[in-house]
Amino acid sequence: MDPAVLRVIFGHRIEKLTLLSGIPDTIEELNFAIKHQLNITCVFSLQYLDPDFDDFFSLHSTTQIKHKATVKVVTTEPVVLNLHPLSHNESYDGSVTSEQSFSPPSTSSMAQDSLDSSDSSSTIILSPNRNSQRKPWPMEFILPEFSVETEIILDRANEVYKKDGTLLRIPNIRSDILDKLAQTIYTYTAYPSSLQVLSVAEALIKTHPCLKDPGSSSGLSAWQTSIKYKMSNYRTKLRGFGIPDVTCNALKHKCPDDRKSAKNVKKARRAEVNYLPPYPAGEDEHSLEKTREELVSELKKKNNQKIVNDKMSKTFALRRHEVINQCPSVRAMKDRWPALFDCSQISAEFQRITTVPLEPRFMSSLDLHTPKLLKLFHAKGGALGQRLKNIMEPLEVSMCSSVERTREVVLRCLVEYLGEHGDDLIKEFNGTEDSEELEQLVVAITVTTKAEHSPSDNSKEVGVVIEGMEVVTGLGDIARACCLLLGLTYALNLDYPRQLKNTFEVFQKLFMELDASKLSKKVQSFKSKLLA
The missing domain is CATH 3.10.20.90 (Phosphatidylinositol 3-kinase Catalytic Subunit; Chain A, domain 1)
Incomplete structure (x- = not known):
């Protein structure tokens, strides 16, 4: 093209x-x-x-x-709805004026991510998925609004700090600050990483320099520790309300061998936004199980994609509870959730988990980096350079290679360039697949060449195998198979294959731009060369 x-x-x-x-x-x-x-x-x-x-x-x-x-x-601007409770002497008459109902979004309302029960009003940003309260971690953390008294004290203390460098010494406001920070952090994640805690502390000290910690050169150490322990206490508090993404790590819900607070913690590790969501309002495990059974029946009907999509979205929380808490086999998941292994549903599930579109971003990023990647591959020497040259030979022979062919060559070269083996990712079969060899595969992409096809036909069948089971077939090209395999690792909460950890890290952090701030040394070096 x-x-x-x-x-x-x-x-x-x-x-x-x-x-x-x-x-x-x-x-x-x-x-x-x-x-x-x-x-x-x-x-x-x-x-x-x-x-x-x-x-x-x-x-x-x-x-x-x-x-x-x-x-x-x-x-386009989001629609923001401000809700105000009626006072005791007011009665609801069923009529609300537009001036009372809607107001344009402001910086303060967008920054207030959590709903405080003590507030007199709450701001709700309307979105397609009302049940999801999680958001991706922002590039720059925005502080919430503290109580009126705290804001006044901080404003005055900041003025004094600018004049003579005097730090604030009023410990009473520290509790209010930590409470509001914990509520805001929870709208992004229940288990913030060290880098995320650091970004919160930096935002706090940048906005309110009077709060610097005198015991450290950066002025952040005490706040980092306080935020870390505050989040731990906040999670304990939420467990009392049965919040699923923290209740799952309570000691009584762990198996006997894992009953230690820091062992086998179930939390988002790959930038999952909706890692373990609560059930939708008015639903429970039994009602959602009934919807799942209806979903299996609807899947057998033709031209029924919209109903399948709606029921898959409705049962998302139930599916995540099974995947995270029960860790079922892939075969068991395919028996209970056959629709999940449809290509469109893999992409939809990935977007439900991360809020990021799977195939559009993966393919666009791959195409965007292709020219520079090919330059890096051509510049490599030695034995690796010769292997890359052999892989790129089809592009050299054909002056008008298809987009799919170019993507396949780039991905095959990428695996080798990152110090891993292409045979660990892509398994080639001639004529028919070896069932015994197939059963030994943990995670792989299979490419089967059909002998009965003529050279002019598209004679290769591409599929995905997980735990010895072919879960997706008829994909057409290697690039789409890599993309959907990444989506399945999120949908099924699978670990990346150890022998391909660099390749999948590039897929996730460079192509999909998920958790891109924390890179391994190998991938960081590769990124520097790619963006040079």
Whole structure:
């Protein structure tokens, strides 16, 4: 596919967007390319310049634009609903004016991530999934609003600090600060990492320098320790309310061999946003189990994708409880949740867990880095360089390789470049698959060449094998198989294969940009070369 160029209008900016793989097939892929290359962080939609009317219209499909077309980025704001309780002398009459119901989003309302029961009003940001309260960890942590008294004390203390460097010595407000920080942190994760705790402490001291710790050069150490222990106490408090993502780690819910507070802690480790969500309002295990049985029946019907999608979304919490708490085998999961192993549902499940679209981001990132990756592979010498040259030979022979073929070559080279073996990821079979060898595979992508096909046909069948069982077939190309295999590791809560840990780390942290701030030495070195 030939490269394409688009003229992109974003506010006062007019940029040229180069798409090496041509116009994407979906709006999601185009949105990701524009967001990534133009560094746009807000939510937006796209419009295209119609040549017949010489005006902009909403873009509903990428078939509406061609090479050198003009598109406009239109930012959209979330709808914010402010709810105020009625006073004792007021009665509800069923009518609410628009001035009472809606107000534009403000910085303070967006920063207030948790709902404090002592507040007189609560702010709710409407979203498609009302049951999910988790959000991805922000690039920069935004402090919540503290109580009125605390804010006044901090404002005055900051003024004094600017004048003569005097630090605040009022311990009473420390409890209020830690309470609000714990509530806000919990909207992102119940188990913040050391780096995340550090980012909270940095945001606090940056905003309120009067709170610096005099016992450390950075002024952060005491606050890091306090936030860590406050989150531990906050989790203990939440266990009393039966919150699932902390209750699962209570000692009485662990098996006898794991009954130690720091052993086998079940928590998000790969930037999962909805790791162990609660059941939807008004639902319990029995009602969701009934929905699951209905889902299995609906799956047998034709043209029933919408109902299947709705029931898969509704039973998400039940599925996560089984995966996290019961750790079933892949075979058991496929028997109970056959819809989960459909390609579209793998992508949907990944997005439910991480809030990130799977295939659009994976493919767009792979295509974006392909030119630089090929340069790195060509520049490598020695025995590894010769192996990479042999893998890239099909691209050298054919001047018009397909996008799928190019992606496959790049991924095969990537595994070798990271010091791992391609045979550990991709297993080749000729004619028929060896069932005995298949049963020995833990995690792999299978490529079976059918002998009866003619050379002109697409004679290769690509599938995914987990725990000796072929869980997905008919994928068509290696790149999509790698993408869906990554999605399955999240959907089934599987560990990455030890012999392919660098490859999957690149998939997750560089391609999907999940937990990208914490890299191993090998991947950090690779990233430096890739972005040089």
